[in-house]
Amino acid sequence: MWRRWRVVGASVRGTAHVQSGAECQDASLWRLVDSAQGVPTLLLTASDGAGSAAHSAEAAQLVCAALLDELERLSRRDGFDLAELNAHTLLAGLRAALEGHADEHGYLLRDLACTLLVGVVVPGAAWFMQVGDGAIVMQSGAELRLHVWPDSGEYANQTYFVTDVPHSHVHEALYSGDWRRVALLTDGLQGLALSSAGRVPHAPFFEPVFRTLEQAQDGWPEYLGSGLRQFLDSPAVNARTSDDKTLLLACALDVPEVAIDIPDISEHLETDVLAEAGPPA
Amino acid sequence: MTDPAFSQIPFALAEFADNPEPRCPVLLLVDTSGSMSGAAIAELNEGLQAFRRELGADDLAMKRCEIALVTFGPVKTVSEFTSAEHFVPPTLQAAGNTPMGAAITHGLGLLRQRKELIRQNGIGMYRPWVFLITDGAPTDAWQAAAEAVRRGEEARSFAFFAVGVKGADMGILSQLSVREPLRLDGLKFREMFVWLSASLRAVSQSTPGDAVSLASPKGWAEL
Numbered sequence: 417m418w419r420r421w422r423v424v425g426a427s428v429r430g431t432a433h434v435q436s437g438a439e440c441q442d443a444s445l446w447r448l449v450d451s452a453q454g455v456p457t458l459l460l461t462a463s464d465g466a467g468s469a470a471h472s473a474e475a476a477q478l479v480c481a482a483l484l485d486e487l488e489r490l491s492r493r494d495g496f497d498l499a500e501l502n503a504h505t506l507l508a509g510l511r512a513a514l515e516g517h518a519d520e521h522g523y524l525l526r527d528l529a530c531t532l533l534v535g536v537v538v539p540g541a542a543w544f545m546q547v548g549d550g551a552i553v554m555q556s557g558a559e560l561r562l563h564v565w566p567d568s569g570e571y572a573n574q575t576y577f578v579t580d581v582p583h584s585h586v587h588e589a590l591y592s593g594d595w596r597r598v599a600l601l602t603d604g605l606q607g608l609a610l611s612s613a614g615r616v617p618h619a620p621f622f623e624p625v626f627r628t629l630e631q632a633q634d635g636w637p638e639y640l641g642s643g644l645r646q647f648l649d650s651p652a653v654n655a656r657t658s659d660d661k662t663l664l665l666a667c668a669l670d671v672p673e674v675a676i677d678i679p680d681i682s683e684h685l686e687t688d689v690l691a692e693a694g695p696p697a
Numbered sequence: 698m699t700d701p702a703f704s705q706i707p708f709a710l711a712e713f714a715d716n717p718e719p720r721c722p723v724l725l726l727v728d729t730s731g732s733m734s735g736a737a738i739a740e741l742n743e744g745l746q747a748f749r750r751e752l753g754a755d756d757l758a759m760k761r762c763e764i765a766l767v768t769f770g771p772v773k774t775v776s777e778f779t780s781a782e783h784f785v786p787p788t789l790q791a792a793g794n795t796p797m798g799a800a801i802t803h804g805l806g807l808l809r810q811r812k813e814l815i816r817q818n819g820i821g822m823y824r825p826w827v828f829l830i831t832d833g834a835p836t837d838a839w840q841a842a843a844e845a846v847r848r849g850e851e852a853r854s855f856a857f858f859a860v861g862v863k864g865a866d867m868g869i870l871s872q873l874s875v876r877e878p879l880r881l882d883g884l885k886f887r888e889m890f891v892w893l894s895a896s897l898r899a900v901s902q903s904t905p906g907d908a909v910s911l912a913s914p915k916g917w918a919e920l
Contacts, residue, residue, distance in 0.1 A: 467904060570853065572719035572821035573903040603904065608713040612819045624710035632707065643707035650706060656713060659904045 418671055419539055421448055421458050422629055424640045425664035428648040430604055432658035441465030441530075442602050442662040443476035449488050451538075457491045458537040459484050462662050464550055464602040466529035466577055471521070475514060475528035479578060482513045487536060498536060503545040503588035506534075510578055529577035533600045537666070542595045545588035548575040550662075551610055553617045555597035560622060563589065565615045566606055575603070596668040597626045604661030608653065630667050718760045719821030721901040722778055722811050724855075726797075726804050727789065728831035728862075730770030734791035737832060737862060737884055744886030745786035751894035752781045758894070761823070761901040765807055769800035778811045797831060798839030801873070805845055808855060823900055825855040828893060829874070830881075834866035843873045850875040860889065860918070879918040888917035 427442040444462035451457050461480045465472025486509060490496060514528045531548030544552045549566035564587040568575045576585045599622060601609055611618045632640055647653065648661050729738065745766075752758050764784040766776040770793035776784065808825055815822050827846075846857050859870045859878035870878035881889060896911045903909045914920070 568821070570822075571824045573823055573900070573909070607716050608711075610716075611714045612716045612821070615819060618712075618714035620712035621714060622711075624712070625708050628707045628710065640707060646706045647708040647711070650709060652709075652713075658902075 419456055419668050420671060421456070421666050422632070422669055423448075423458070423460075423664070423666040424629060424644050425462075425600075425662070426641060426644040426648055427462075427602075427660065427662040428645055430657065430659040430661060431654050433660060439473050440660050441467065441473040441476060442604070442660040443473075443480045444600065444662045444664045445480040445484050446664060446666065447484050447488060449491055451491045451496050452494045453496075455538050458535070458598075458666060459487045459491070460533075460535040460537070460598065460600055460664055460666060462533045462550065462600040462602060462664050463578075464531045464548070464604075464660065464662070466531075466575075469529040469577075470527040471523050472528060472530050474517070475530045475579075478513065478517055478528075479510055479530055479532060482510060483532075483534060487534075491536070498538065498541050498543045498590055501536060501543050501545075501588070501590075503586050504583070506545070507532075507547070507578060507581070507586060514579060525579050529579045531575060531602070532578050533602075535598055535600060537595055537598055539668075540594060541590065541592050542598065543588070543590045545586065547578050547581045547586055549603040549606065551599075551601050551606060551617070553599040553601070553609070553622060554591065554593075554595040555622070555626070556593040556595050559593075560617050560619055561591075562610070562615070562617050563587065566603060566610070568603075594668075597622075598666045599625075600662070600664040602660065602662040604657045604659035605648075605653075605663060608656055625663075625665060626667055629665050630669065717818070717820050718757070719823060719901075720763050720815050721761050721823035721897060722763045722765070722808060722815070722825040723897060724778075724804050724808050724825065724827045725764065725766045726800050726827065726829040727766065727768050728770060728795060728797070728833060729768040729789050729791050730793055730795040730833055730836075731791055732795075732833050732864060733770075733862075738789055738791040740884040740886045741830070742786070742788050744890040745789075747887045748890035748894055749781070749784060749786050751891050752897065755898045758898040758901050762897050763811070765804070765811070767800055767804045767807070769796050770794055772796055772800045772803050774803070774807065778807065794836040795831065795833045796837040797829075797833075797835035797873075798837045798842040801829065801839070801842035802845060805842075805849065805855075812854075823903075824853060826897065826900075827855050827857045829857070829859045829870075830862065830886075831859075831870070832862035832864045834869055839869065839873060846873060847875055879914055879920075882917055882919045885917040889914070892917060 429440040463476035465476040534545045536543045544563045549568045552563035609621045762781040763778045765778040859874035
């Protein structure tokens with residue numbers, strides 16, 4: 417058996433932003449790379465630009481792209497191990513990139529405030545980090561787990577941003593286990609996908625969504641992507657949230673190796689060679 | 698296309714969590730001392746009715762705002778924290794002196810309990826608002842109350858607003874409130890409560906990172 421991933425993601429503008437003419441301030445990206453040891457490594461990231469920050473949509477895009485490049489670079493190094501990943505080092509790099517971008521365009525750093533969700537998943541383990549609200553959900557067998565409850569500060573309209581997050585609000589953890597389903601979502605979907613009573617993922621939200629992805633036919637990536645966008649912009653979703661919303665879904669598919677029937681010819685070779693190189697008659 | 702998956706949007710089978718709305722506690726501290734009798738108390742009562750009507754025009758604000766009403770002269774909890782949907786504006790009567798310090802202390806105690814209850818239930822919350830309305834000067838010791846307001850503002854436990862009606866001791870109000878107190882223009886209680894309702898609607902629908910810009914109070918305050 418060999419493993420591959422099926423991933424679909426979409427960021428859709430919230431109805432409040434449609435009304436005000438504001439752009440979508442969410443972004444998400446993913447990439448599948450082979451590590452130096454040939455381990456398939458799934459990289460996932462999503463970011464939600466702050467509503468009050470003038471250029472946060474750019475920031476969310478920039479942060480996602482810069483992070484994937486850095487994670488790809490790290491994971492291709494010889495002997496790479498998930499335990500080497502360090503959220504504070506990654507954040508320092510991101511902040512430098514944001515400062516560079518701010519200087520270049522004459523912005524203030526706080527114009528680039530955005531949250532961050534990151535996942536690096538390999539067979540047998542996963543590493544996640546989070547700054548601010550939104551959520552990362554993982555599943556192994558029947559265990560549906562939340563990385564951390566959305567970190568939104570004391571009040572409902574507050575959160576933390578990569579531009580000035582205190583150390584104690586950077587949440588990273590390494591999880592061993594065969595995480596075959598992973599989802600990243602921004603705060604626009606929190607009220608639908610998480611249950612505040614037990615502070616857990618709302619299983620009836622995730623189960624059908626992951627199942628749809630797993631059972632989709634191959635060769636329909638556009639169909640899946642437009643389906644997800646349609647879902648995120650459906651009246652049912654919009655009745656419950658007016659904010660931008662991002663959902664990035666990944667599921668592992670184990671595919672039987674195609675058995676190529678190669679006849680064992682070594683015996684023949686040996687015989688032939690021996691015959692050719694045999695003692696002179 | 699016969700594939701049943703094409704008959705509906707993929708992913709639409711997701712069922713949504715049914716979470717309680719985040720709450721925005723609003724504490725009204727209202728002076729009903731003897732000096733408020735006559736036109737002032739009548740306008741104030743009409744203002745409270747307008748407040749309820751304005752909030753009622755907004756579904757989300759109705760679900761999210763929770764109103765408590767404490768009057769002083771003497772200190773009395775007229776209405777415990779209750780969702781705006783269930784808040785019934787009372788008809789207040791004016792009588793007695795102005796125990797403003799005790800009213801603030803009592804009200805902040807109610808607010809503390811309410812916040813605790815909201816947190817214990819895992820419900821989200823917006824920063825509470827405390828709105829003090831008076832036409833006089835405290836007839837009791839108010840320094841401890843001023844200290845509690847200062848500490849609460851510093852810890853971002855609530856936002857405290859003071860409104861002085863004609864005759865109010867604006868000097869003491871500015872020592873009670875970290876924010877500059879506002880002087881009510883005449884008896885424009887109605888305009889003031891409409892503004893309060895609009896501000897609460899903006900705040901109670903803000904999302905993380907939003908800068909909530911409140912409208913200027915110039916329609917009801919002397920600026």
